[in-house]
Amino acid sequence: MAPTTHAHQITDLFAERARNLTPPTYGTELTKIVTVSFAYGLADPILFPHTDLAVASAAVLAEEAPIALNYGPPSDQLYEQIILRLQAKGITADRDRLIIGYGSGQILGLLPDVFIEPGNVVIVEGPTYLGAVGRFINAGAHLITIPVDELGMDVDALEVTLSNLKKQGIRPRFIYTIPTFHNPTGTTMPLFRRQKLVALAAEYGVLIVEDDAYSDLRFQGEAIPPLATLDKEGWVLYVNTFSKIIAPGIRLGWACGDPAIIERLAMFKSEGPVGPFVSHMVARYCATGKLDYHIQELIACYKHKCNLLLEAIAHEFPSDVVALRPGGGFYVWCKLPPHISAKALLIAASEHGVSFLPGTRCYANGQGDDAMRLAFSFQTTKKIVEGIATLGTVLREWQR
């Protein structure tokens, strides 16, 4: 099958939306071999509970194969396990309020189908997780960015924005926020801001999409209630995932919220329910009760890596590079001094085999060249120390 030489072209058949898309070039600008990557929030592969998952998989295939391998909905037990996890966070859930997807990313990717027509306003944080926000952009959303400070999203700035939009007759479709161990800044929104945020959502009739992917990975202190527990009127769609606490490669995430939203999300999830087999396997694993112990192991490991990264930064980076200490999660956010461009720094660092995520990859509005995100989750402790030493050398050269 040679490429068509006919007068007709296959690409003529594409819908306009398909013709206008350009393939992502993400990461292709670095030509050097990266030996220490702080760029991506990959899980630490040493920590996967592969032995317990193997036990679960064997049990499912021995005892539940007729159901788990045929067409059908996800395991009832998985719904139950997710409902228990939500209850432990103070969130009331039942089947009608719950959808399970191939990672929380799939559910975030379905939001545009339900909520966004071209030109609709969506409010996002700056910086934010562009993996989700990029999909809102592709759907034609008009994004408004609310700044994030050390206490998460600036809800006073949000209030001004909502008020101004209302004066123009504009009602945003939703507010996408990561209130706990924010990606990329690691910050956590305190209770008073959460209360105000939820009150604003109800006042202005705007949905909050609460991405809570990292909240189980808390290094110290008490949990702050999710927005979903503060909301009495159903304005929060709560999104979470097994990717950070079990394994990303099983691809399971979920959302909990108003049944009308859940029903719509399910209708646009056009390939049908998530795979029965994997859902049965993960439900079996959760039902052993081992997951909470496993999460304690993850916390110990990621906390250690985070501390090591911050110590190395304190030792190796010039003092005008300011690292934010996260309360949990996968990331340390570093503000760079005015004379350093994150994009230029990345090119220089990659010459020495080190990469990170420049802040520009975390803003939908072009900002961020003054910051970088360092993911400590994936690298070994040895590589973390090496990589920060190398990055410190590059930074110090730029000081001169």
Added chain:
Amino acid sequence: MAPTTHAHQITDLFAERARNLTPPTYGTELTKIVTVSFAYGLADPILFPHTDLAVASAAVLAEEAPIALNYGPPSDQLYEQIILRLQAKGITADRDRLIIGYGSGQILGLLPDVFIEPGNVVIVEGPTYLGAVGRFINAGAHLITIPVDELGMDVDALEVTLSNLKKQGIRPRFIYTIPTFHNPTGTTMPLFRRQKLVALAAEYGVLIVEDDAYSDLRFQGEAIPPLATLDKEGWVLYVNTFSKIIAPGIRLGWACGDPAIIERLAMFKSEGPVGPFVSHMVARYCATGKLDYHIQELIACYKHKCNLLLEAIAHEFPSDVVALRPGGGFYVWCKLPPHISAKALLIAASEHGVSFLPGTRCYANGQGDDAMRLAFSFQTTKKIVEGIATLGTVLREWQR
């Protein structure tokens, strides 16, 4: 979180496409308990290779967990195994021409994103697989139905349609066809029709979407080349799945075609690549070489069930019900005499605990009340005999 009592309603935030969708009511019209269902093309649960999958799963989790459980693309070995399977059918494939999805259903569900703007013409068979075609309808496609006879799609009728459309300046986006062991009729398109179909696609510049889900389940005779092997210009997108030959519950299907299409499909598959874990598990299983032997077992079983169903029909049904003998696959299509409505028959049969798919569920244009699809794949041989006896009794009562 009580339902909102605020002046604002969450449903106000829905995009028009979400507001206009109504939840499927599929199957809810039957209130009686069905004890023998011929309605759905479920796999026979006795036949799942669960022991071999357990071996594969254990090996992946013991040896490849760091890769198989993290973020990442599907297993390279799965691509290789699929490429080998395609080569065995005479189809040349490589990574650029291949996308793996959560079942072929996901890939068929992505076609509208790439090809359909509201009002675009899509050509389908009548009858056809509405699970796929329903998604084209939801995307606003203007469907044109080409009749299927004992030799599959009537390509002469297709030619007339294409010619008429061309005179109106209309170029259809694609032709959706199941040329081998057609769902629902079980018919197989002979080579001369395939050659003409592929020639028409090239002449009129229309993509063919070849859904080949059932072709490995051939009860007798030699395979007829897939459309994809006859096409020299890249006008065929070939779609297949592991659902019928391994297990639907693993959710793995694929498409092979022009790299420009594959690239677009991947961009609209917004949750990213299929799960690494399942892809590694299935690749391991395929690499054992056992799949081809397993398929021989499946063929023996499904052929036996098909013969049993046809014998029971010959014995139990009035002679004016005409059953088509399929060359393979999951389904027997029965034409009913003029005085019997399939929908009315279904209601009567369900009173006796038996269900099937009325032909109306297989046509996009409202036809089909004169036929029914009987799936023999899922039921035990005992239930097949029982169910057909019951259905025969109902039919004979209607004869009077």
